[in-house]
Amino acid sequence: MYPELSLYINGEFLAIESRRHQDVINPATEEVVGHLPLATLEDLDTAVAAAHRAFLKWRNSSPLERSAVLRRVAELARQRAPEIGRNMTIDQGKPLHEAVAEVTVCAEHAEWHAEEARRIYGRVIPSRHPDVRQLVLRQPVGVCAAFTPWNFPFNQAIRKISAALGAGCTIVLKGPEETPSAVLAIAQLFQDAGLPPGCLNVVFGVPSEVSSHLIACPLVQKISFTGSTAVGKQLAALAGSHMKRITMELGGHSPAIVFDDADVEAAAEKLANFKLRNAGQVCVAPSRFFVQRGAYNRFLRRFTDVISSVRVGNGLDSTTQMGPLANQRRVAAMDALIADAKARGGNVVVGGAKYSRKGHFFAPSVVTNVPDDAMLMTCEPFGPVSPVVSFDDLDEVLERANKLSYGLSSYVFTDSAKTAHSVSTRLEAGMVNINHFGSALAETPFGGIKDSGIGSEGGTETFDGYLNTKFVTQL
Ligand code: NAD
Numbered sequence: 001m002y003p004e005l006s007l008y009i010n011g012e013f014l015a016i017e018s019r020r021h022q023d024v025i026n027p028a029t030e031e032v033v034g035h036l037p038l039a040t041l042e043d044l045d046t047a048v049a050a051a052h053r054a055f056l057k058w059r060n061s062s063p064l065e066r067s068a069v070l071r072r073v074a075e076l077a078r079q080r081a082p083e084i085g086r087n088m089t090i091d092q093g094k095p096l097h098e099a100v101a102e103v104t105v106c107a108e109h110a111e112w113h114a115e116e117a118r119r120i121y122g123r124v125i126p127s128r129h130p131d132v133r134q135l136v137l138r139q140p141v142g143v144c145a146a147f148t149p150w151n152f153p154f155n156q157a158i159r160k161i162s163a164a165l166g167a168g169c170t171i172v173l174k175g176p177e178e179t180p181s182a183v184l185a186i187a188q189l190f191q192d193a194g195l196p197p198g199c200l201n202v203v204f205g206v207p208s209e210v211s212s213h214l215i216a217c218p219l220v221q222k223i224s225f226t227g228s229t230a231v232g233k234q235l236a237a238l239a240g241s242h243m244k245r246i247t248m249e250l251g252g253h254s255p256a257i258v259f260d261d262a263d264v265e266a267a268a269e270k271l272a273n274f275k276l277r278n279a280g281q282v283c284v285a286p287s288r289f290f291v292q293r294g295a296y297n298r299f300l301r302r303f304t305d306v307i308s309s310v311r312v313g314n315g316l317d318s319t320t321q322m323g324p325l326a327n328q329r330r331v332a333a334m335d336a337l338i339a340d341a342k343a344r345g346g347n348v349v350v351g352g353a354k355y356s357r358k359g360h361f362f363a364p365s366v367v368t369n370v371p372d373d374a375m376l377m378t379c380e381p382f383g384p385v386s387p388v389v390s391f392d393d394l395d396e397v398l399e400r401a402n403k404l405s406y407g408l409s410s411y412v413f414t415d416s417a418k419t420a421h422s423v424s425t426r427l428e429a430g431m432v433n434i435n436h437f438g439s440a441l442a443e444t445p446f447g448g449i450k451d452s453g454i455g456s457e458g459g460t461e462t463f464d465g466y467l468n469t470k471f472v473t474q475l
Helices: 041-058 063-092 096-119 153-167 181-192 207-216 229-241 264-275 293-308 328-343 394-401 417-426
Strands: 007-009 012-014 021-025 032-037 123-125 133-140 143-147 170-174 200-203 220-226 245-249 254-258 286-292 347-350 365-368 385-391 411-413 467-474
Touching (some): 207 220, 254 394, 264 411
């Protein structure tokens, strides 16, 4: 059974009662599976006040105490992964094995923050005078407001919560209304792991109403958002007007560059499978495929073979390799990208349309002959549609890859160390993956540059956005 949905404020799960609510839809069947309460402004104020009261104690908690809670969360997450994953497949659509893996892999985020929380060091600055002692202290910023999206509901939320709590902050998190089960499961994990009431609060609501209220709230000191660049810019502007610090993990349109000295068939297979993870609804999905002319035909043949053989269906079916898109908006977006590409001379080699069955299913698609100014090459696709184009040399492909305002991830396949060195230096992206996929691990920094965001999550950088730097000088 899909779980009862609620808000989680000051350690209590709150049902709909007299609140407004929103239906939660299974994207594979279009059936209503649950009813989600939407927070009132009073609920938001209660959550912030609880987070602030909790902060006054939690900021003084020992790193060992914070670490113990995060470790216990990781342990419980692994135990509950089958159930949390199943509910995530029901409301988000991804295949069950991907949903369960999201939980087990992301348990590592809680563990990583448990480890790093014990290493939040300051420093001693050698002073100009022997009687003066100069220290740099790092202190938690306070109450954080976070906003997480529907594509990786468990992953995005546990990262932000672990970073805030590990640093000694407390948090009010607005989860994704369309895929709420995983975030509520996280609230239960933290409660069962012994987190004091008020340290973590989970709300849902009308996004613009919740964000404008929380960001303006004087007790909220920090804003963290993962989602589209358009919304990120709005929230960053609002945060700026209140002088609040931000972490922004935004959209991307990641180039995948395949040089003709690479193992071309292997690159095609790896990229095709990686592209269709979560039906392409991944901010770091490879989404503009540039293949050097000498390798183009071989790449396209293998890439298209893999893409067209993927089994699409309900994520709960064990044979499914790609589920539905998470909502109708993504299906409409795929239609618009394909129509624009065709109007500009693009050739749909495989797929190109939604399925006629019930559910938000769109065929994995490959489009060739797409000009660089087509929507498919300039707007983040966030779906299972891949443009494959050719290039001649390194300078040309770097200019084309760097042309967009996005700068999130990038992928390069080459056997040449010289080429690898050159592209990793010159690509304008927060992450460069060469000959494999290695981003998004707990111990590695994750984040974009340019319009793709500000700040990093994960790695040793992870607490930077949640700590104030205080200088102390003493005679
Ligand atoms: P959208 O721009 O309406 O929303 C994106 C996310 O922001 C959603 O989670 C939404 O609930 C939230 N949101 C929207 N308005 C908000 C507001 N005023 N305050 C706070 N949160 C708000 O688009 P969408 O149709 O939900 O998603 C599609 C686009 O979002 C994609 O094209 C993709 O670029 C982007 N996206 C990116 C990520 C990521 O991981 N970077 C994740 C999900 C979606």
